[in-house]
Amino acid sequence: MFAFLGNRKPFSQLSEKEILALAISSEEDDARIYASYAERLRHDFPATAAMFDDMVTEEDGHRRSLIADFERRFGNTIPLIRREHVAGYYSRRPIWLVENLGVDRIRQEAERMEDDARRFYTAAAGRASDAGTRKLLGDLALQEGGHLDRVAASEATHLTQDARQDEDERARRQTLLTWVQPGLAGLMDGSVSTLAPIFATAFATQDPGTTFAVGLAASVGAGISMGFTEAIHDDGVISGRGSPIKRGIASGSMTALGGLGHALPYLIPYFWTATAVAFVVVFIELWAIAWIQNRFMETPFLRSVTQVVLGGALVLAAGILIGSG
Structure with missing residues (x-):
């Protein structure tokens, strides 16, 4: 050099x-x-x-x-x-x-x-x-x-003004297809699909350390799976969704982040304190997803709340019931 x-x-x-x-x-x-x-x-x-x-x-x-x-x-x-x-x-x-x-x-x-x-x-x-x-x-x-x-x-x-507006709209749409849509799908999958295993483990063991290990494994595993799936199944040439690598990174990282959000509170050594914090994080995650859907994907807010918050609450309840039983 x-x-x-x-x-x-x-x-x-x-x-x-x-x-x-x-x-x-x-x-x-x-x-x-x-x-x-x-x-x-x-x-x-x-x-x-x-x-x-x-x-x-x-x-x-x-x-x-x-x-x-x-x-x-x-x-x-x-x-x-x-x-x-x-x-x-x-x-x-x-x-x-x-x-x-x-x-x-x-x-x-x-x-x-x-x-x-x-x-x-x-x-x-x-x-x-x-x-x-x-x-x-x-x-x-x-x-x-x-x-x-x-x-x-x-x-x-x-x-011209019309040309710039048209190009800006194309650029916005490309950003949505390449980054926002895969990232949102990953965040939804990571936040919702990991609720059941994490809270089932939490209530079955009441051990924060074990719960965090399971949550970390579930989140990272889901992130890798979602990232590869997004990158492999569509090269973006025909669909116009952009680089598969970018979409895979967006989907995989947001999937892992969604699961880690309610796994990290179990680093707290006290089970009920950690669980209470995890409940708050889950509430914030689900409402954030509903807001993103409404803001960027133009999904009616009531429909977003029904799909995400209600669905997440059902998955959470299933995990708690399975773990408590």
């Missing part, structure tokens, strides 16, 4: 030839990144994709200007210098870490990229001795600084 860092040349030691070569490769990379964003968003968010198409065109214009200036000063052979070759130079996040995020997050990443480029051109212009190069780099710094205004203008052109 340290050998790799030692092979990187500090930005302050780059020659003007190397600075121009670095600027050219950076513009090429940014154009490819914006093109990838456009391709990723074109189906669901066509207006934002058109905005990124405009940004690709502008980056290509910057690249051509830089190549022309390089050829004027240093000839036709441009050395390959990339961001990763320069110590202290800004980096770009891997495309796969960003392109699967929401459309708003991708727009924010584009703004960060433009600000990074502006700061680079400002520093590079200060290093240039040739008047033409200094002017070009200074102009590019101003263009990158004003790019956010042009992005806003491009948004106004492509992202």
